[in-house]
Amino acid sequence: MTDAHLDIRQVTKTFPTPEGGVVVALDRVDLAIAEGEFFVMLGPSGCGKTSLLRCIAGLEYPDSGEILLDGSRIDDIPAYARPVNTVFQSYALFPHMSVAQNVAFGLEMERLPKNEIKSRVAAALEQVKLTGLDRRKPTQLSGGQQQRVALARALAKQPKVLLLDEPLSALDLKLRRGMQVELKRLQRETGITFVFVTHDQEEAMTMGDRIAVFNEGKIVQVGSPQEIYRRPVNGFVADFIGETNLIKVTVGSGGFIFPGGGVLARELLAEDCEVPAAGECLLAVRPEDFELVDTDAAVVGEVVDVIFTGGLIRLHVRAGDQEIVAALPSHGAVVPAVGDQTRLRPITKAARTVGS
Amino acid sequence: MSKVRAPKSPGRPGQASSWLATPTLVFLILVILLPLLITVVYSFLSQPSLGTGVKWVFSTDAYRQIFVQEKLDGTTAFDTRYLKVLWNSFYYAGIATITTLILGIPVAMWIATRPVRFRALLVLAVTLPFWTSVLIRTYAVRQILDETGPIGGFLKIIGVGNSYQILYTPWATIIGLTYTFIPFMILPIYASAERFDFRYAEAGYDLGAKRWTVLRRIVIPGIRPGIIAGIALVFIPGLGSFLQPDMLGGGKTNMIANVIANNFGQARNWPFGSALSVFLLIFTVLFVLMVTTGVRSRGDQVRLI
Numbered sequence: 001m002t003d004a005h006l007d008i009r010q011v012t013k014t015f016p017t018p019e020g021g022v023v024v025a026l027d028r029v030d031l032a033i034a035e036g037e038f039f040v041m042l043g044p045s046g047c048g049k050t051s052l053l054r055c056i057a058g059l060e061y062p063d064s065g066e067i068l069l070d071g072s073r074i075d076d077i078p079a080y081a082r083p084v085n086t087v088f089q090s091y092a093l094f095p096h097m098s099v100a101q102n103v104a105f106g107l108e109m110e111r112l113p114k115n116e117i118k119s120r121v122a123a124a125l126e127q128v129k130l131t132g133l134d135r136r137k138p139t140q141l142s143g144g145q146q147q148r149v150a151l152a153r154a155l156a157k158q159p160k161v162l163l164l165d166e167p168l169s170a171l172d173l174k175l176r177r178g179m180q181v182e183l184k185r186l187q188r189e190t191g192i193t194f195v196f197v198t199h200d201q202e203e204a205m206t207m208g209d210r211i212a213v214f215n216e217g218k219i220v221q222v223g224s225p226q227e228i229y230r231r232p233v234n235g236f237v238a239d240f241i242g243e244t245n246l247i248k249v250t251v252g253s254g255g256f257i258f259p260g261g262g263v264l265a266r267e268l269l270a271e272d273c274e275v276p277a278a279g280e281c282l283l284a285v286r287p288e289d290f291e292l293v294d295t296d297a298a299v300v301g302e303v304v305d306v307i308f309t310g311g312l313i314r315l316h317v318r319a320g321d322q323e324i325v326a327a328l329p330s331h332g333a334v335v336p337a338v339g340d341q342t343r344l345r346p347i348t349k350a351a352r353t354v355g356s
Numbered sequence: 357m358s359k360v361r362a363p364k365s366p367g368r369p370g371q372a373s374s375w376l377a378t379p380t381l382v383f384l385i386l387v388i389l390l391p392l393l394i395t396v397v398y399s400f401l402s403q404p405s406l407g408t409g410v411k412w413v414f415s416t417d418a419y420r421q422i423f424v425q426e427k428l429d430g431t432t433a434f435d436t437r438y439l440k441v442l443w444n445s446f447y448y449a450g451i452a453t454i455t456t457l458i459l460g461i462p463v464a465m466w467i468a469t470r471p472v473r474f475r476a477l478l479v480l481a482v483t484l485p486f487w488t489s490v491l492i493r494t495y496a497v498r499q500i501l502d503e504t505g506p507i508g509g510f511l512k513i514i515g516v517g518n519s520y521q522i523l524y525t526p527w528a529t530i531i532g533l534t535y536t537f538i539p540f541m542i543l544p545i546y547a548s549a550e551r552f553d554f555r556y557a558e559a560g561y562d563l564g565a566k567r568w569t570v571l572r573r574i575v576i577p578g579i580r581p582g583i584i585a586g587i588a589l590v591f592i593p594g595l596g597s598f599l600q601p602d603m604l605g606g607g608k609t610n611m612i613a614n615v616i617a618n619n620f621g622q623a624r625n626w627p628f629g630s631a632l633s634v635f636l637l638i639f640t641v642l643f644v645l646m647v648t649t650g651v652r653s654r655g656d657q658v659r660l661i
């Protein structure tokens with residue numbers, strides 16, 4: 001891609017361990033992020049998200065690879081010279097400075113005239129709805145307010161790319177939801193490219209224009225939330241994003257033979273996935289994609305658990321040696337009870353084969 | 357009817373009875389307040405015509421003597437000698453504070469950024485000088501600075517040693533004071549720096565600050581409590597130092613403690629020595645008050661008194 005705003009090419013980063021080995025935090029990562037995009041990096045703990053963010057910010061230098069911003073390399077210039085700013089997970093607000101001084105700091109570094117600094121600080125604080133608190137010290141603010149100061153401090157610099165490292169992880173659920181909406185709004189209003197790191201897949205889905213899923217220092221899949229949810233490239237993504245049954249099936253002439261003996265017709269599979277000619281493969285089926293059927297069941301087994309969760313009822317069904325979870329609408333007519341034999345089938349085009 | 361006794365309040369864990377502090381308090385009173393009291397009392401007594409000690413006759417002559425010089429012909433004049441010596445004390449203690457600061461901050465920061473397992477070792481190395489007496493160490497410094505010492509010898513070998521003379525100059529005093537007091541600067545700054553969260557420095561870089569600005573505007577304010585403690589721990593005892601000006605400065609850079617020591621020794625004027633001590637103490641207290649009020653107004657968590 002040549003028109004990428006932020007272009008990450010083959011970036012590798014390793015850290016030495018105290019035992020004398022090396023940890024590969026990033027393994028030849030390729031990523032192209034478009035201008036004005038809300039880009040989310042998602043992955044389990046320790047998969048290298050923070051490391052990549054720090055490489056972009058210049059707080060860490062990649063071992064190899066290139067990072068380009070608008071076509072020119074930035075990976076060899078120091079952090080202070082990059083038009084990129086970070087909202088740190090710990091906020092890292094300077095404790096000896098007031099809110100206004102914190103926000104002004106980055107502008108003072110640009111040697112802007114005093115009155116311009118003043119107006120930009122005020123504007124940034126207004127943007128994050130913190131007007132009136134500018135003389136407080138960070139310790140005199142709530143967690144949510146500190147978060148907003150950190151945001152204002154980075155936004156005031158009007159960076160080309162704003163990096164956010166799990167900025168909401170310290171907030172409680174309600175505050176978090178509010179901030180998610182607000183971050184989206186800020187991103188839309190400012191048009192700044194946001195690169196947002198999270199390990200919360202739900203957060204990633206609600207916020208991202210696109211999501212990159214990381215695992216063990218590698219990017220596993222990049223795509224829109226729908227793509228990633230509906231067409232996971234492998235079992236890891238399917239399992240990490242939302243809830244998925246990964247079912248080991250045998251490919252037979254009539255279709256896929258499920259554990260427990262049920263068969264799923266080949267035609268019911270999603271269209272764009274590869275099917276091996278024979279042998280075993282993994283099928284991914286979301287719990288909400290199951291329906292109760294009378295005939296042609298894929299899953300035949302005994303109900304071992306029934307959990308009422310409001311709108312949905314979760315059935316745990318033992319089919320052969322595997323337990324399969326189905327989430328059925330609770331307004332459905334018959335709800336099986338524990339101990340019942342039940343028959344389930346993925347709805348048309350919901351099941352996919354995945355690599356492990 | 358049996359009485360139900362209220363259980364004895366167990367107190368907070370780790371909270372000790374105030375009686376436990378009594379021996380320490382008594383000890384502190386004995387070694388701090390008592391000598392101080394004696395000094396103040398002596399400063400208001402008279403000098404005996406013969407021998408050492410004091411004559412129990414009330415007099416303010418000792419204080420007068422600090423400012424007023426009696427000439428042989430009976431006239432009096434304002435005496436600036438002792439004020440100059442006091443100024444010397446402030447001057448050299450101040451310079452030592454600055455040199456230990458400049459040298460101490462980088463060392464403390466360096467130690468604080470080493471892997472944890474090396475830090476204890478490095479801190480131990482900083483305290484190593486305390487294993488021998490300051491007197492012996494000052495002799496050692498004298499040997500090193502002497503023209504026959506290693507520096508002088510080296511300079512002679514490379515042919516520029518002819519005009520080498522540091523010993524018995526103010527420079528030697530400054531070197532000696534810096535050497536003696538630098539651990540007292542490094543240790544508190546290290547304690548602060550170790551707790552400093554270097555993510556603040558990263559945030560500084562991220563916001564466009566270069567190294568020097570990050571140091572000046574983020575790191576130094578972050579380790580301010582340690583710096584203030586270090587300044588106090590160097591400057592206050594520095595005011596009262598007398599070994600270094602005497603042994604290294606060759607008596608040319610007399611500080612007030614030299615004069616005080618002299619009056620309790622050779623000059624045998626105990627009241628005057630006491631008065632000078634009180635005089636020095638007043639300035640020391642003023643300095644401490646200045647620092648603490650300055651600190652309080654900034655809302656920091658440092659207490660010197």
Ligand SMILES: Nc1ncnc2c1ncn2[C@@H]1O[C@H](COP(=O)(O)OP(=O)(O)OP(=O)(O)O)[C@@H](O)[C@H]1O
Nearest residue numbers: 015016023025044045046047048049050051052199
């Ligand atoms: N300074 C460092 N020294 C040694 N190893 C490090 C360092 N920083 C990161 N690592 C290692 O690199 C790997 C990736 O770490 P990174 O912080 O990028 O993960 P992450 O995806 O941000 O995880 P989390 O979600 O827990 O924040 C981990 O195995 C981690 O232990």
Ligand SMILES: [Mg+2]
Nearest residue numbers: 049050051165
């Ligand atoms: Mg991280």
